[in-house]
Every structure is written in C-alpha cells, then in structure tokens.
Amino acid sequence: MSTEVPSRSTPDASDLSPSSAAETKKYKVIGTRPIRHDGADKVTGKARYTSDVLLPNMAYGALVRSPYAHARIVSIDTSEAEAMPGVLATMTSADLPDPWDKVENLGEGCINYAHLSGNVLARGKALYKGHAVAAVCATNAHLAEEAAAKIKVEYEPLPAVTWVLDAMKEDAPLLHDNLVTQALGEESARPSNIGAHIHFEQGDLEAGWAAADVIVEREFKTSSIHQGYIEPHVSIAMWNEDGRLKIWTGTQGSFVVRQQMAELLKIPVSQVLVIPCEIGGGFGGKIAVYEQPVAAVLSRKCGRPVKIAMRRDEVFEATGPTPGSYMRVKLGATKDGKLTAGEAWLAYDAGAFPGGVIGPGCMCVFSCYDIPNAVVDGYDVVANKPKVQAYRAPGSTHAAFACESVIDELALELKIDPLDFRLKNAVQEGSRRVDGPVYPRIGLIETLEAVRDSQHWNSPLEGPNRGRGIACGFWFNAGLQSSVTAAVNPDGTVSMSEGSTDIGGTRASIAMQLAETLGIAATDVQPQVVDTDSIGYTDVTGGSRVTFATGLAAYQAGLDIQKQMVRRAAELWECDVDQVTVEDGVYRYGDAALSFKELAVKLNNAGDPIVGRASVSPQVSTNAFGAHIVDVEVDPETGKVTILRYTAVQDAGKAIHPSYVEGQMQGGAAQGIGWALNEEYFYDDEGVMRNASFLDYRIPTAFDLPMIETIIVEVPNPDHPYGVRGVGEVPIVPPPAALAIAIHRATGCRMHELPMSPPHVWRAMQDR
Amino acid sequence: MVQIFIPAPLRRLTAGQAQVAVVATTLREAIEALEQQCPGIRGELCENDGLAPTLQVAVDNRMTRRMSTPLKADSEIHFLPAIGGG
Known part of the structure; x- marks a missing residue:
C-alpha cells in the first residue's frame, strides 16, 4: 500500500525547489509499475553475467590463500607449479607495483592503495585466513586449482586476534607495526590495532544527565556477517600487447574499478576499459577490487585473457564482511518522556586493514532522535x-540495534508506549544531528504515524510466547557524480545510456524519470548500462544514490532533449522558438500539435540528430527513515524464533516504481532478519572461520520468512525534482532491534547480542 | 558571519572553541579565514588543493567536496567523516 503525501508535477529546468514546483499535476509514468526493461533477459537466462563471458584462448586463474589467520610469509616457491603442463603463469605480490601510501576518496568512502594492494596479495604477512598469497593461471580451471596446490608457501604462524575488544588491548598481537590511532590530525604515540578514533559531541552531557529522571545504559555485541550475494566474485582481464587493459566484471562501480586498477597497476586510467556485466548482488561488497588486478597481471604475463572465479568459501573468507562490534549506549529522559542526554561508545572491527564503517556508525547511532546533549565515541579497530x-x-544496523533497544527499555521504565515515546522524540525538519548538520524536510514522524495507523499495529497478537516489536532506522542518501546520455530514435523511442550498474532495478527507475520528463511511455525508453569508454564518469551504485542522482541526470538529459525538440519544432513550423509550447509530451504551435513520437518521426533525416546529455554532482542533504513492526513466537524448548508477521514502513520521498521500492524494503528486511536471527562468522581459537559455506552460514530462505508487508510513505525530497529519496539501505537497519524487542515481549529476556539464534535465545531464557 | 563548527579533536587548534565565525563567500575562503585565526588547521582539513579524502563537508546541511561551494553570509559549515554505502 502507499500513503501519499503530495505528489508533484514535472518542474521546470531551473526548479529543484518543492515550494515553487507545480503541485497539482499527476504523474503519468512515475508511480506506475511497468515491466522492467531487462526483465525478459533476466527471467529467461539470457542476461550476461561475467561467468557467461567466454573469450578466445581464455586462461583460468586460481589463488593460493593463507591457512593461518596471522602469519609471516617466509618463502613462496612457484617452481613446481610452473613446471606443470598447461600452466601459463604464476604471480605473487612481488609482481604488483610497489604500492603508494595514497588515500583517495572514490565517492563512497576512502581507499588507501597500499592497504588495497596488500589485500589483493599479501605482502610479508598474511593477515587473515584466506588472505591471497599467490596466484597461477592455466589452460583450464581444474588445472589452475591443481597448480595452486603445488605452490609451496612457508609460513611462520603468529598469534591472531578476531574479537574487537581483544584487538584493542595493549598486549594484543599487532597486525601492522606502524599503525597509529588517527583522530583528525592527532596521532597516538605508539602503534596499536586502533586505526581511528571519532568523537562527536553536542550540548552539555552532564547537564543532560542531571535533567534526566530515568537513565538506562546497556552493552551490545554483534558478530561479523557477510553480504551474502549469490553471485561469487568473477572477473576476466585481457591485457593487450598495445598496453590496453580490458576488464569484464560484476561490480557496483565500473569507473571505481577503472580507478583502482590504474592506481594499483600504475598505468594511465585511459588504458583501462571496464565492461560491467550483470551483477548477482553486491550490497556494498562489490566496490573494492580483489581478483581483478591478479587476473590483469596474469594476463599480461601469459598473453591471454584470464578469468578468475572465486569459490563460495573464498567469498566468505576473503571478501566482505560487515564488522563485528561492541557497543555501549546510555540514554536519559524526563518523566514526561523527553530525551535529555545520550552517550554512545562504539568499537567496530575493520578487518585486516584500517578504514571500516565506524564513521557512519557514529553518525547514525542517535540519528532518529532529538537529543539535546550527546557524546559519541567510535573506534576503528583492525583484527585478523x-x-x-x-x-x-x-x-x-549495529548502532540501531543498540540505540533502539535502549529506547524501548527507557520507554518501558517510564511507562510510556514505545511508539508514543519515539513520536515524542523523533527528529524532524530543524533537528540537529549529533555530528552537526540540521535535518531538512524529513519523514520520520510521518513514517511512525503510518505505523500507528497500520492494520498490523492495531491488530491483536494473542497466544503464549508471542511478542511484538518495533524499531526505527536511518540512512543517508549520497549524491556523487552521475552521467546519462539519451538519443532520440527515428521511431520516437529513446535509447538511454547510463554508467550506474543495475543492482536493484535502476534501469527501470531511471528510464521512468526520463520518460516522465519527455512525456512518453516507460517502454519507449531503452536503458542500457555501458562501459567506461561509453559514458561520462559515474560513481558507484551505492549509498542509496542511483535512483536519486542518476535519475536526476536522466531528468536533466530529458530537459536537454526537450529543448532541442522545441528548437527543431520551431524550424518545422517556421515559427519562433518561444511560440512552441510543450505539455505532457505534446508540442504545440497555434492549432498544430504533435506528440513526442510524431515530432521525432518528422524530424528524422531533417537536421541534426537529437541527443540529450547530462552530468550531475548534486549537493545533497537527503535522509531517509524507516520503521518496522514484527510479531514473533519463541519456542521455549529450543529458543527458535518464528516470525509470524512483518511490516516494513519507509519514507521513499516519491516511489518511482513502487514494486521496486517494495522489493528493496522486503529484501533489506530479509537481510536484516538473517543478521538478527542466524548469520554470524564462527571463528575458532585460531581465527579460522568454521562455517564458510551456505550450508553452515545460514541466510534466511523462503521457509523462514512470512510475506513482508510494506507501507510506502511519501514525503518528497526537497533535493530532487520528483521528490525521490534513496530506498535501498534503510530497510536493513531496523530488523535486529525490532526482533530483539519482540523477543523481549515474548520471553521477558533482553537480547544484547547478535545473532539471536536458538542457542543464544535458549540460553537467555535459562538465565532469566 | 559564516559559522564553522570545529570537530572536537581539532579544538586543540582553536583554543577550545567549538565554533569559529569567519567572513567568506566560498568554502575555500572560509577554510583560509579559519587558518588565519587558527594556524595549522588547514593542514588537518585539506590535502593538496582540495578537501582531505577522509572528510566530507556539510555546507548549510548539504554534503559537498567542492571548495568553490558558495556561502551565504550566515552559512554553517560542518566537517564530517567520509562515508560509504552499500
């Protein structure tokens, strides 16, 4: 269902302000549910993923990976592998250029190329089980695997540390001899595993505690979990004799892959062409390169294209994951339910190299609530x-699990309905975040009101061992850079090229915005995702930004086309340009009127071809919120949690294609439920992951989930002509907290650790 | 006056001030004016000719990395960690 807060009309080119846009016109394309343009290819198996790409004379690569979580590499002997018939080349980190200690912002966070190079192939030390140490390519994949087993690596095992708090101890084994703690220019005096300390504060914390009638403080822990994309990492590299390097890969950012390849291999960016293939899921895990530089060097060595495809265990052990974390959150409120103070202490592991996700964790932990006095400290910690x-x-998601759980406990202590407590303290336009900025028009209150008014919230939940939970979540929308070109065809259709790889139906959502702007049907736009030589720079598909920012580029490309069409129509009708009007895709002069398609047919071969283009880098303030309701039943014998009903509510700004918004909400909720109830990296005492397969790493299946109901709230985004807010990331945030609260209602047990798997829930029930 | 909100770890360079007021018409001018008042702070915020890659800036609550971002007379500037998304 959809809760519509005012829809908007097609605005003028110069108008991005909702206050000045015409508010009365209904959209013709936006808000409808056309069949996706790539649907037939996807459902008939014709869509081309990297594994489907076969090149003449192609070789196959395999990686040698460390069996130890932490070890010095004493020697690597590739001679026996190289002597095998059919083996074409081997490589180690010595075959990669010496890395430079350069930090670059690639649009979605920073990359340190020395760290990236050292992650692609270990230098001196293996820093985690599965860390790539050497590689080989051969005439077929099986031979490559056999040859990899013949590469002899001598290790000197070192003590390993995997839990974030252990890694922070003074006597913890150090991963990097020269890592010191950075805090905006201040550096710690001696090395440790703590890469960064982030600190935010606002107001007067002590005064905030003094004003509070009730204070609740709790500790929380979460395990590492993986993005769990179904398609493993696969890439093909072909380094031609002319120096040109071509990469076929499934990635969230073809231009970002191009940049990383150029930097790691120290070649000009113009020598790298990245051809994005279809992508079988990414969720943030397919932005950094792993196997691509290895395939490239092997290709240069053997003179053939080289394909490297990871196995599932390699994906688990050497890519992703999201951090394990320890969090302490303290909140205070008055008797009448106003928050007065908040304090958060967060430590997230970053994996083997510094630069994890503690920054956004700190920025998000109190993002849903107006807390006048708050302090947040965050630590980025390397671990094996x-x-x-x-x-x-x-x-x-980590931060919301902690904050929302304390919010719920505080509300119960105050004997205030938790939904009312949230409504009373929810951020709104003008609220200042703990990290400083002030919110523009946002829709958290509307989202919570939609929860309050929903059938689910107002339905009875009866029976033993059952409980209902609710939690909120927040995420940013990135702007960054996007480019779109669109060519008008002789039959009045439009061929649209974009650089945003499509991981969630964005071909459709972008094409629909172009169609709306031009006044044509969505099916009259043919979108394609093209390679890095065929479109202007476009940042990654991530940060919930593509429908927003690349959609903005499509909108502006549409206006460019419209301007050209008006000029050409004036030539056709032999009138002044300003005598031609356009409305709903119909061009008029006096009594003459032609639809976009009719005009395009008439203009064919009668002058310049019409091609629209736009490149954008919007400065954004956009933010999106969601709230989820869940009903559970807990088996008192086993601790197993069964989800009886689940509803996700979210402010989408304006849902371009409501089915895909709903799909994002359902997919995000499903992943959040997996995170909450089952998923975790099981590490043994040696730092070895013991469940590196989908058999043992349990993501939810259709048997685990009910139909996830959705309610779309639409509070238009003031930064976008159609009011779009990014929707892809918010829905993973609330589930762990909502489920923890529901389990509390069902069992009386507060869950402070993820996952809330049957053994953990059962243990909590025994201990109550 | 343009208000620059100083991240807590950098207040050692602003004599503890959480906010510094400057007169400026662009982000670049604001950082230069801040440097005049608080020597050394530019080096913590900028690298080469641009913003440090580990940072992003909110000018009047809009995220930007452009040093040429225009300011109003009463603009607010916040320095934040650069973030990614999935």
Missing part, C-alpha cells in the same frame, strides 16, 4: 579478519 566492506547502510 577479512577487510570490512560496506554492507547496506554500513554501520547503521
């Missing part, structure tokens, strides 16, 4: 685990 990558609202 794979380098942490973004995962859908990175850092926010």
Whole structure:
C-alpha cells in the first residue's frame, strides 16, 4: 500500500525547489509499475553475467590463500607449479607495483592503495585466513586449482586476534607495526590495532544527565556477517600487447574499478576499459577490487585473457564482511518522556586493514532522535579478519540495534508506549544531528504515524510466547557524480545510456524519470548500462544514490532533449522558438500539435540528430527513515524464533516504481532478519572461520520468512525534482532491534547480542 | 558571519572553541579565514588543493567536496567523516 503525501508535477529546468514546483499535476509514468526493461533477459537466462563471458584462448586463474589467520610469509616457491603442463603463469605480490601510501576518496568512502594492494596479495604477512598469497593461471580451471596446490608457501604462524575488544588491548598481537590511532590530525604515540578514533559531541552531557529522571545504559555485541550475494566474485582481464587493459566484471562501480586498477597497476586510467556485466548482488561488497588486478597481471604475463572465479568459501573468507562490534549506549529522559542526554561508545572491527564503517556508525547511532546533549565515541579497530566492506547502510544496523533497544527499555521504565515515546522524540525538519548538520524536510514522524495507523499495529497478537516489536532506522542518501546520455530514435523511442550498474532495478527507475520528463511511455525508453569508454564518469551504485542522482541526470538529459525538440519544432513550423509550447509530451504551435513520437518521426533525416546529455554532482542533504513492526513466537524448548508477521514502513520521498521500492524494503528486511536471527562468522581459537559455506552460514530462505508487508510513505525530497529519496539501505537497519524487542515481549529476556539464534535465545531464557 | 563548527579533536587548534565565525563567500575562503585565526588547521582539513579524502563537508546541511561551494553570509559549515554505502 502507499500513503501519499503530495505528489508533484514535472518542474521546470531551473526548479529543484518543492515550494515553487507545480503541485497539482499527476504523474503519468512515475508511480506506475511497468515491466522492467531487462526483465525478459533476466527471467529467461539470457542476461550476461561475467561467468557467461567466454573469450578466445581464455586462461583460468586460481589463488593460493593463507591457512593461518596471522602469519609471516617466509618463502613462496612457484617452481613446481610452473613446471606443470598447461600452466601459463604464476604471480605473487612481488609482481604488483610497489604500492603508494595514497588515500583517495572514490565517492563512497576512502581507499588507501597500499592497504588495497596488500589485500589483493599479501605482502610479508598474511593477515587473515584466506588472505591471497599467490596466484597461477592455466589452460583450464581444474588445472589452475591443481597448480595452486603445488605452490609451496612457508609460513611462520603468529598469534591472531578476531574479537574487537581483544584487538584493542595493549598486549594484543599487532597486525601492522606502524599503525597509529588517527583522530583528525592527532596521532597516538605508539602503534596499536586502533586505526581511528571519532568523537562527536553536542550540548552539555552532564547537564543532560542531571535533567534526566530515568537513565538506562546497556552493552551490545554483534558478530561479523557477510553480504551474502549469490553471485561469487568473477572477473576476466585481457591485457593487450598495445598496453590496453580490458576488464569484464560484476561490480557496483565500473569507473571505481577503472580507478583502482590504474592506481594499483600504475598505468594511465585511459588504458583501462571496464565492461560491467550483470551483477548477482553486491550490497556494498562489490566496490573494492580483489581478483581483478591478479587476473590483469596474469594476463599480461601469459598473453591471454584470464578469468578468475572465486569459490563460495573464498567469498566468505576473503571478501566482505560487515564488522563485528561492541557497543555501549546510555540514554536519559524526563518523566514526561523527553530525551535529555545520550552517550554512545562504539568499537567496530575493520578487518585486516584500517578504514571500516565506524564513521557512519557514529553518525547514525542517535540519528532518529532529538537529543539535546550527546557524546559519541567510535573506534576503528583492525583484527585478523577479512577487510570490512560496506554492507547496506554500513554501520547503521549495529548502532540501531543498540540505540533502539535502549529506547524501548527507557520507554518501558517510564511507562510510556514505545511508539508514543519515539513520536515524542523523533527528529524532524530543524533537528540537529549529533555530528552537526540540521535535518531538512524529513519523514520520520510521518513514517511512525503510518505505523500507528497500520492494520498490523492495531491488530491483536494473542497466544503464549508471542511478542511484538518495533524499531526505527536511518540512512543517508549520497549524491556523487552521475552521467546519462539519451538519443532520440527515428521511431520516437529513446535509447538511454547510463554508467550506474543495475543492482536493484535502476534501469527501470531511471528510464521512468526520463520518460516522465519527455512525456512518453516507460517502454519507449531503452536503458542500457555501458562501459567506461561509453559514458561520462559515474560513481558507484551505492549509498542509496542511483535512483536519486542518476535519475536526476536522466531528468536533466530529458530537459536537454526537450529543448532541442522545441528548437527543431520551431524550424518545422517556421515559427519562433518561444511560440512552441510543450505539455505532457505534446508540442504545440497555434492549432498544430504533435506528440513526442510524431515530432521525432518528422524530424528524422531533417537536421541534426537529437541527443540529450547530462552530468550531475548534486549537493545533497537527503535522509531517509524507516520503521518496522514484527510479531514473533519463541519456542521455549529450543529458543527458535518464528516470525509470524512483518511490516516494513519507509519514507521513499516519491516511489518511482513502487514494486521496486517494495522489493528493496522486503529484501533489506530479509537481510536484516538473517543478521538478527542466524548469520554470524564462527571463528575458532585460531581465527579460522568454521562455517564458510551456505550450508553452515545460514541466510534466511523462503521457509523462514512470512510475506513482508510494506507501507510506502511519501514525503518528497526537497533535493530532487520528483521528490525521490534513496530506498535501498534503510530497510536493513531496523530488523535486529525490532526482533530483539519482540523477543523481549515474548520471553521477558533482553537480547544484547547478535545473532539471536536458538542457542543464544535458549540460553537467555535459562538465565532469566 | 559564516559559522564553522570545529570537530572536537581539532579544538586543540582553536583554543577550545567549538565554533569559529569567519567572513567568506566560498568554502575555500572560509577554510583560509579559519587558518588565519587558527594556524595549522588547514593542514588537518585539506590535502593538496582540495578537501582531505577522509572528510566530507556539510555546507548549510548539504554534503559537498567542492571548495568553490558558495556561502551565504550566515552559512554553517560542518566537517564530517567520509562515508560509504552499500
């Protein structure tokens, strides 16, 4: 269902302000549910993923990975592998250029190329089980695997540390001899595993505690979990004799892959072409490169294209994950239910190299509530685990689990309905975040009101061992850079090219915005995701930004086309340009009127081809909120949690294609439920992950989940002509907290650790 | 006056001030004016000719990395960690 707060009309080119936009016109394309443009290819198996790409004379690569979580690499002997018939080349980190200690912002966070290079192939030390140490390519994949087993690596095992608090101890084994704690220019005196300390404060914390009638403080822990994309990492590299490097890969950012390849291999960016293939899920885990530079060097060595496809265990042990964390959250409120103070202490592991997701964790922990006095401290901590990558609202889900759980406990202490307590303290336009900025028009209150008015919230929940929970979540929308070109075809359709790889139906949502702008049907726009030589720079598909920012580029490209069409129509009708009007895709001069398609047919071969283009880098203040309701039943014998009913409510600004908004809400909720109830990296005492397969790492299946109901709230985003807010990341944030609260209602047990798997819930029930 | 909110770890360079007021018409001018009042702070916020890659800036609550971002007479500037998303 959809709760519509005023829809908007197509605005003028110069108008991005909701206050000046015409408010009465209904959209013709936006808000409808056309069949996705890539649907037929996807459902008939014709969509081309990297694994489907076969090149002439292609070789296959395999990686040698460390069996130890922490070890010095004493020697690597590739001679026996190289002597095998069919083996074409081997490599180690010595075959990569010496890395430079350069930090670059690639749009979605920073990359330190020395760390990235050291993660691609270990230099001197293996820092986690599964860390790539050497590689080989051969004429077929099986031979490559056999040859990899013949590469002899001598290790000197070192003590390993995987839990974030252990890694912070003074006597913890150090991963990097020269890592010191950075705090905006201040550096710690001696090395440790703490890479960064973030500190935010606002108001007077002590005065806030003094004003509080009730204070609740709790500790929380979460395990590392993986993004769990179904398609493993696969890439093909072909380094031609002319120096040109071509990469086929499934990625969230083809231009970001291009940049990383150029930096790691120290070649000009113009020598790298990245051809994005379809992507079988990414969720933040397919932004950094892993196997691509290895395939490239092997290709250069053997003179053939080289394909490297990871196995599932490699994906688990060497890519992703999201951090394990320890959090302490303290909140105070008055008897009448106003929050007065908040304090959060967060430590997230970053995996083997610094630069995890503690920053957004700190920015998000109190993001749903107006807390006048607050302090947040966050620590980025390296540990002997794979380098942490973004995962859908990175850092926010952890923080919401902690904050929302304390919010609920505080409300109960105050004997105030938890939904009312949230409404009373919810941020709104003008509220200042703990990290400083002030919110523009946002929709958390409307979202909570939609919860309050929902059938689910007002339905009875009866029976033993059952409980209902609710929690909120927040995530940013990134702007960054996007480009779109669109060519008008002789039959009046439009071929649209974009650089945003499509991980969630964005071909459709972008094409629909172009169609709306031009006044044509969505099916009359043919979108395609093109390679890095064929479109202007476009940042990653991430940060909930594509429908927002690339959609903005499509809108502006549409206005560019419209301007050209008006000029050409004036030529056709032999009138002044300003005598031609456009409304709903119909061009008029006096009594003459032509639809977009009719005009395009007439203009064919009668002058310049019409091609619209736009590149944008919007400065954004956009923020999106969600709230989830869940009913559970807990088996008192086993601790198993069964979800009886689940509803996700979210402010989408304006849902371009409501089915895909609903799909994002359902997908995010499903992943959040998996995070909450089952998923975790099981590490043994040696730092070895013991469940690196989908058999043992349990993501939810259709048997675990009910139909996830959705309610779309629409509070238009003032930064976008159609009011779009990004929707992809928010829905993973509330589930763990909502489920923890529901389990509390069902059992009386407060859950402070994820996952809330049957053994943990059962233990909590025994201890109550 | 343009209000620059100083991140807590950098207040050692502003004599403890949480906010510094400057006169400026662009983000670049604001940082230069801040440097005049608080020597050394530019080096913590900028790298080469731009913003440090580990930071992003909110000018009047809008995220930007452009040093040429225009300011109003009463603009607010906040320095925040650069973040990613999934």
